[in-house]
Structure formats: C-alpha cells, structure tokens
Amino acid sequence: MPKNFLLIPGPTPVPQDVLLEMAREMINHRGSEFANILKTNTDLLKKVFKTENDVLILTASGTGGMEAAVANFFSQGDEVLVGICGVFGERFAKICKAYGLNVKTIVTEPGKGIEPDVLEKALKENPNVKAVFLTHNETSTGVTNNLKELAPIVKENPERLLIVDAVSSLGAIDLPTDELKIDVVVTASQKALETPPGLAMVSVSELAWKFNEKANLPRFYFDLRQAKKFLEEGATPFTPAVSIFFALKKSLENILNRGLENNFKRHSLLGKAVREAIKAIGVTKLLADERWASDAVTPVIPPDGVNPDDLRKYIRSKFGIVLAGGQGNLKGKIFRIGHVGYVEPTDILVALSAIEISLENVGYKGIKGKGVQVAEEIFAQNFN
Numbered sequence: 372m373p374k375n376f377l378l379i380p381g382p383t384p385v386p387q388d389v390l391l392e393m394a395r396e397m398i399n400h401r402g403s404e405f406a407n408i409l410k411t412n413t414d415l416l417k418k419v420f421k422t423e424n425d426v427l428i429l430t431a432s433g434t435g436g437m438e439a440a441v442a443n444f445f446s447q448g449d450e451v452l453v454g455i456c457g458v459f460g461e462r463f464a465k466i467c468k469a470y471g472l473n474v475k476t477i478v479t480e481p482g483k484g485i486e487p488d489v490l491e492k493a494l495k496e497n498p499n500v501k502a503v504f505l506t507h508n509e510t511s512t513g514v515t516n517n518l519k520e521l522a523p524i525v526k527e528n529p530e531r532l533l534i535v536d537a538v539s540s541l542g543a544i545d546l547p548t549d550e551l552k553i554d555v556v557v558t559a560s561q562k563a564l565e566t567p568p569g570l571a572m573v574s575v576s577e578l579a580w581k582f583n584e585k586a587n588l589p590r591f592y593f594d595l596r597q598a599k600k601f602l603e604e605g606a607t608p609f610t611p612a613v614s615i616f617f618a619l620k621k622s623l624e625n626i627l628n629r630g631l632e633n634n635f636k637r638h639s640l641l642g643k644a645v646r647e648a649i650k651a652i653g654v655t656k657l658l659a660d661e662r663w664a665s666d667a668v669t670p671v672i673p674p675d676g677v678n679p680d681d682l683r684k685y686i687r688s689k690f691g692i693v694l695a696g697g698q699g700n701l702k703g704k705i706f707r708i709g710h711v712g713y714v715e716p717t718d719i720l721v722a723l724s725a726i727e728i729s730l731e732n733v734g735y736k737g738i739k740g741k742g743v744q745v746a747e748e749i750f751a752q753n754f755n
C-alpha cells in the first residue's frame with residue numbers, strides 16, 4: 372500500500388487510536404451507554420469551545436451546522452450582515468438568502484481579512500442588522516479574521532447576534548467563545564478535531580435562544596430546540612453517527628490531554644514554518660496577507676507557467692502527498708497546504724521537500740532544500 376500524506380484542510384488525518392474506536396460494535400442510540408458518550412462529548416466540546424453555553428452535536432457536515440445557525444434564529448426578511456473573505460463566507464450569505472433573509476455583505480480581496488473600521492462603517496450604515504456572520508478561518512484563502520478585534524465591534528450593540536463559522540479552526544486557533552461573547556459558533560468533526568467527517572457542533576448563547584423564541588424560519592432536521600430537548604434526556608432527535616461519536620470522544624480526550632494551548636502553539640509553529648519556507652523557495656508566493664495568515668492552511672501561488680493542479684497530481688503520484696487545490700475563483704490558480712489537525716513538523720518537511728523536487732523537475736533549478744532548510748531551522752529552535 373503506498374504511503375499517503377493527507378495535507379488538505381479537511382478531512383484531516385485521523386490518529387490510529389481514534390480510527391480504532393470506530394471498529395466498536397453498534398450500541399443502542401437511545402440507551403444509557405450512548406447517553407454517557409453524548410454527555411461526555413458535549414462536556415469536552417465546551418472546553419474546546421471555551422464556553423458555558425449549550426453545545427449541540429448534529430449528525431451533518433459543517434454546512435449543516437451553518438444552516439442550523441441561520442434557520443434557528445431569524446424570521447423572513449430579517450437584516451443580517453455577512454463578512455465574506457472567500458468561498459465559506461459566500462456560503463453563509465447563500466444560506467441566509469436561501470432562507471429569505473435580507474443580506475448585506477462586506478467582501479474582502481482574496482487573501483485579506485476584515486478590517487475593524489470597515490465592519491464599524493458597515494454596521495453604522497446598516498443600523499437594523501440583527502446579526503453579523505463571520506468566518507474565523509476562511510479555508511479557501513488561508514485568512515484568519517481577528518475576532519478579538521472584530522467581536523467587540525459587533526457587540527457594541529449587546530442585542531446583536533454574532534455568529535461565527537469556526538469549522539476549520541476550532542481547536543487549532545484560539546477562539547474564546549464566552550470571552551468574546553460569540554453567540555453561535557459552528558464547527559465540524561473533520562478538521563482540527565482529528566475525527567472523520569460526519570458531525571457538526573453548534574454553541575448557542577442565551578441571547579441566541581431569545582432570538583430563537585421569536586424566529587419563524589422553517590426548520591426540521593436542524594431544529595436546535597429539539598436537539599437541546601433530546602440532549603437533556605441523553606439522546607439526539609434522530610439516529611446519530613454513532614461511530615463518529617466514539618471517535619470524537621477519543622480525539623477530544625487526546626487533544627485536551629495534550630492541552631489546548633499546546634495545540635494552538637503547534638499550529639502556529641507549523642503555519643510559520645510553511646510560510647517562511649514558501650517565501651524562501653522564492654519562486655512560490657503566499658496568497659494571504661501576513662497580517663491574516665492562517666495557521667491551519669497556507670494557499671500558495673505557484674511560479675508563472677506552473678499549473679497548480681498538474682503540480683499537485685505530480686506530487687501525489689510521486690510522493691503520495693495530497694495537497695488541496697484552489698476553490699471558487701482561485702480554482703486552477705493556487706494550491707493549498709493543509710496543516711490543521713493531526714499534522715507534525717515531519718509531515719511539513721516531507722511536503723516542502725516534495726514541492727521543491729517537483730518544481731526543480733519542471734525547470735526551476737537551484738531551489739532544492741531552500742524552504743526545507745528554513746523550516747528545519749524554525750522547528751529546531753522549538754525542539755531545543
């Protein structure tokens with residue numbers, strides 16, 4: 372079997388002890404054993420979310436969690452503001468429109484995050500906005516919005532909801548939900564939580580529940596009130612992805628044993644090493660502005676004349692390394708190195724080496740070792 376290195380920003384590699392949990396036999400999802408697992412996972416997730424709010428686990432991909440974050444808190448025609456830094460901000464806007472909300476947007480250039488003064492201005496110009504939707508880590512452009520700056524601006528009006536997509540960041544990049552008064556945070560199992568895809572998680576503040584009492588948008592599978600009611604009885608409204616619940620429990624225990632802060636540090640080290648290496652290679656460029664550069668994923672602009680998708684195919688076939696392509700308008704223009712979840716410095720060194728060898732092979736001579744050396748130095752300082 373060829374050795375594979377999965378370096379895409381989700382689904383991310385899953386540690387073997389987590390994978391093995393999924394080989395367990397099925398249990399009654401309405402029995403006491405599942406009730407215990409559900410409670411443990413919910414309690415552990417609250418630690419990762421850094422929240423005392425309700426956390427509800429849905430059997431769905433991250434987009435299901437995003438849909439729940441729209442369908443449960445609003446009524447037809449409500450005005451909302453969506454920050455768009457790439458494909459996933461756009462997705463939030465599309466979901467809001469599909470549910471008949473009146474959507475205002477802030478759109479940034481690819482690679483840039485939201486400036487505090489732009490958000491302030493948009494809120495002044497649209498005083499009826501009931502909620503602001505932001506993407507913590509925009510996976511398509513490798514941009515991490517600075518929520519420590521942005522959240523207080525939204526919360527200048529304490530009655531306004533702040534809803535955050537943290538699908539590709541929660542657990543990897545610090546997001547103190549309660550400290551920042553974020554009402555709804557959405558994440559999913561398959562990124563920083565080192566678990567296979569299949570579960571979305573949504574935290575809900577008291578203010579968000581107040582919105583829920585008045586909200587009249589249609590909902591059924593993603594009715595969070597039902598999810599909360601069933602959780603109180605130790606179950607889920609519908610059949611859950613039981614095996615992923617087993618895996619999630621193991622994974623959350625591992626992450627919290629390792630220490631959440633240590634997880635953030637590892638991601639920040641990986642992010643820094645990748646970015647500095649890409650700069651050192653010289654012919655490759657970073658898409659994301661340094662100020663917002665993500666510690667979960669690095670989008671790279673290849674040298675002129677190199678098709679990123681051909682390069683990825685070559686790297687995959689020769690080295691077994693799977694990198695991600697561009698999404699939306701960036702399709703065919705960039706490739707992305709995922710370094711979120713169960714990724715170690717050695718994975719990064721292997722990927723950088725493969726990128727260098729492959730670029731040399733298509734004519735960019737003299738770059739072998741340049742990025743690897745820089746990354747090694749960054750890692751070595753950390754190992755000392």
Ligand SMILES: Cc1ncc(COP(=O)(O)O)c(C=O)c1O
Binds near residue numbers: 459506
């Ligand atoms: C930031 C962000 N939001 C939302 C999603 C959508 O999640 P899913 O593909 O699990 O529906 C993704 C997936 O890549 C993401 O990276």
